[in-house]
Amino acid sequence: MSGVPRVLSIAGTDPTGGAGIQADLKSIAANGGYGMAVVTALVAQNTQGVRSVHVPPTQFLAEQLDAVSDDVVIDSVKIGMLANTEVIATVKAWLDRVRPPVIVLDPVMVATSGDRLLDRDAEQALRDLASRVDLVTPNIPELAILAEEPTACDWNAVIGQAKRVAARLGVRVLAKGGHLGGEELPDALIDARGHVIEFPGERIETTNTHGTGCSLSSAIATRYAATGDWASATGESKRWLGESIRHGSSLEVGSGNGPVSHFAGLWERGGIVTRPTPGEVITDWWEYIRDLRESIDDVPFVRALGDGTLDQDAFVWYLKQDALYLRDYSRALAEASRLAPTGDEQAFWAASAHGAVATEMQLHESWIPADALGETYPSAVTSGYLNHLLATSARGDYAVLIAALLPCFWLYQDVGTRLHPHSHAEHRYRTWLDTYADDAFAAATERAMMIVAGAAAHADETTRARMREAFRASAAHELAFFAAPYEIWV
Structure with missing residues (x-):
């Protein structure tokens, strides 16, 4: 691997820049990687919700994927929105052929706004895909869909559900407590053997949560490619996301659930003035x-x-x-x-x-x-x-x-x-x-x-x-x- 992780995002778009591929590319760059992007869907959305989704022909999706892998060594792949069964099958076939060393799946099914982003008949295809990746990062409603169970209502239930998904699919699961109430906001990394590493967190009072799932999964994919350590990659990515969320309101983007400020820490600590030769x-x-x-x-x-x-x-x-x-x-x-x-x-x-x-x-x-x-x-x-x-x-x-x-x-x-x-x-x-x-x-x-x-x-x-x-x-x-x-x- 090169000194800078080369990370490919396979996901849908967000024209407001806060979620989807746009957020992925920002997250990858903010966490020290070189981002690449293959578009699975064109989404007409903003901070208030999704208006419509256009899915390009899967032949074109396959051509995008091949164009990247035929030319560039890929260190890590982050997968986001896969709108239907045909899209999932196309991505799965490419993964089986190319075999990237690291695959992180953010199973985009339900947006922060509540909009459904995955066809119901594609849920089983997504479960099959999840069994072939290294890490799955669902929110609580998405975890329930993967488990084929009712939505968990407390943290212990979330952990139990994540253990069952990890064991059944043979994959690591990042269980996230963001949809639960209360001041604490824990996450947990759970492997197929049921081993749990918890990451404590505190809720940040803000409406700037648009694209947090996309951003976190991309950050972990980047940091793991650089370190080879899931725990440290997750912990550092959580700290980075927390900092980005805290500064999100300063962007003043949108009137709904606004985006996070992906580069807030870099701007504060490093500035934006270029260094001369x-x-x-x-x-x-x-x-x-x-x-x-x-x-x-x-x-x-x-x-x-x-x-x-x-x-x-x-x-x-x-x-x-x-x-x-x-x-x-x-x-x-x-x-x-x-x-x-x-x-x-x-x-x-x-x-x-x-x-x-x-x-x-x-x-x-x-x-x-x-x-x-x-x-x-x-x-x-x-x-x-x-x-x-x-x-x-x-x-x-x-x-x-x-x-x-x-x-x-x-x-x-x-x-x-x-x-x-x-x-x-x-x-x-x-x-x-x-x-x-x-x-x-x-x-x-x-x-x-x-x-x-x-x-x-x-x-x-x-x-x-x-x-x-x-x-x-x-x-x-x-x-x-x-x-x-x-x-x-x-």
Whole structure:
């Protein structure tokens, strides 16, 4: 079986979406499966009741079934509405030929509204079909029809009736207490030997019960295909259905017995905002700082650096501040290495921390005597940038920290690469431009971008937004850092 159960629903339709195949497909998806559907009947119904039923020719039903099984490996089958004997025979013949590994039958005979959905002469054919499946999930009136007995009036009678059906047909039965009165709403899983597993439940005061039988049986078919455990599949499906019922009224669908909200839990816990790909993150973030990048290009320091006319005192002042910055920037990189979730990322940030205090400091010392740094104090701009990075480090959020570290790679590589072609052998600041335009720094920048973008793509929406803002904040500090030398020296 694949990682995602492939579940086929064979059932009738509900144009309002709350029952039948429409509910089955929602349930399968909500419980982690891939849903497929073969239509047995077209039902004109809404939340108030059934108006009419059209049963397509069984030859077409057989063609639908074969079209699926000829192409797709089916892990589980859920069977719902089978309107007459001919339809039941067609489905039975297909099951005998294909032999799906899991079959769950929801013997749709009576709708929640009370409407009868199965011809009376087809009841015995449905009993015969039930003996060939793995699990039958009748409501109390349907259980009585399968047992050929009066409708049970209390839970003990329901259990007894379900035991007799399970033993006679050689099938598991999920007995459901939904039609009984009272606050308790138990269900029980009963096998052919009479072994009973009860699942307690409480009644939920709501009119949103349309399609609950369809939804529960589809959920169990999906979860059993994934786990191979009937008890856990049933228990988890009941919990999911209870959550879906509780949120059903929020849908405001129909004026009768409304549907359940199949995806309520997913919407609440996971949201509906799609996650971007790493490539989309890179494009979005680069565009997000377009204004800052354009401002950096207009900074006099950057323009003069590019054409070689930059005042040397301004450049030396900048390098001294950058040397002070790199000492604490390397500490932030080291903290990223400590927090990294993988060995590869840990190694990358550690190597970057070493590079900040070795390779780049070596470049600085070619312009500045080592003892001169002892006489230098960080400017307000330098302190502001470092405070931002160190505060982010102290919070211990790896994803946000690496987003804050990225502009020092990305913007320097961008500026260095674009300014380098305008330099020449006699260019005063050629060695600085060489450092940030070379292939090794480009590779390191690309790696940093991929790590950060990958983390953002897999983060939840809140974390991704915090990463994006930390990235922009650092880019704004880079702009201020480039602007500071001319504000002092020119």
